[in-house]
Amino acid sequence: MKIDILTLFPTMLEEVFSYSIIGRAIKDKLVELNYINIRDFSEDKHKRVDDYPFGGGPGMVMKPEPIYKAIESVRKTNSRVIYLTPKGRVYSQSLAKELSKEQHLILLCGHYEGIDNRIVENYIDDEISIGDYVLTGGEISAMVVVDSVVRLIPGVLSSEESFKEESHYNGLLEYPQYTRPRVFRGYEVPDVLLSGNHKKIEEWRLYQSLKLTYMRRPDLIDKLELNEKQKKVLNEIKKEINTQK
The missing domain is CATH 3.40.1280.10 (SPOUT methyltransferase, trefoil knot domain)
Structure with a gap:
């Protein structure tokens, strides 16, 4: 280019x-x-x-x-x-x-x-x-x-995954990220990220991504065509938020 x-x-x-x-x-x-x-x-x-x-x-x-x-x-x-x-x-x-x-x-x-x-x-x-x-x-x-x-040009980033998981690329805000140390001033990394269970980690990230987007940028949710899995997770998030009110 x-x-x-x-x-x-x-x-x-x-x-x-x-x-x-x-x-x-x-x-x-x-x-x-x-x-x-x-x-x-x-x-x-x-x-x-x-x-x-x-x-x-x-x-x-x-x-x-x-x-x-x-x-x-x-x-x-x-x-x-x-x-x-x-x-x-x-x-x-x-x-x-x-x-x-x-x-x-x-x-x-x-x-x-x-x-x-x-x-x-x-x-x-x-x-x-x-x-x-x-x-x-x-x-x-x-x-x-x-x-x-x-940064979207092929070869610019070391991995395509580097930008496909970022906020806005797929229409959602990105899930929270953590790195070492495992415990910082008494604050711990979520256990699921240390579990090694990739399916559970993927589910956690989807949940967090949808929750952040729904709470901070609901306008983005309105523009998306969610799949059945995403719709189910979003309904769970809405129930959780309504319960806390």
């Missing part, structure tokens, strides 16, 4: 992606990341990329010409151009899976009061928001998208 990030702050992104899992994926050539400085495409002698909004109002708007040239400098027939903006559809694990199957992503990081809407209407394939809040620019959003997408 190839990912081109169009930004005003390329060094900010280079530093973040040089470490850990993403850094190794780049080194192993499982993904190619490029940082395109939008200012390089400005014809202004001071390399300005923004101007006052027509109709008045606060702040500045990013000009269309530099953005258009930046996009066209890397766009191919298989490219998917994404504008990171609070106006976009909310990002999710299912969307991360979808993007991980693309061959070429172009991520456009907005700034100031946003970008000229003629770019959005004519040169953007998708608009994505990472949540209902406002950030200074699109760079942090790009970090979120790149990290969540790249």
Whole structure:
């Protein structure tokens, strides 16, 4: 996969992606990341990329010409151009899976009061928001998208199980995790995890995963098509919670 990030702050992104899992994926050539400085495409002698909004109002708007040239400098027939903006559809694990199957992503990081809407209407394939809040620019959003997408590329993680058990991958929150020591300041690891009984451990993890999701994110439960086993466990959880009230 190839990912081109169009930004005003390329060094900010280079530093973040040089470490850990993403850094190794780049080194192993499982993904190619490029940082395109939008200012390089400005014809202004001071390399300005923004101007006052027509109709008045606060702040500045990013000009269309530099953005258009930046996009066209890397766009191919298989490219998917994404504008990171609070106006976009909310990002999710299912969307991360979808993007991980693309061959070429172009991520456009907005700034100031946003970008000229003629770019959005004519040169953007998708608009994505990472949540209902406002950030200074699109760079942090790009970090979120790149990290969540790249880790799904085959070979990036040591085992496919590493992400298939994680929160949101299968629509549920992940079950609690424990490691050594067995007893920490008087707090013990659940006995079932030390039993060696893999069936019991699997049942415990399913129960905990469903319980956490039901209590903290019931909206996720509503979106899932639970199988018969999951439905049975969820009913047990509901009975347990109602008994405690």
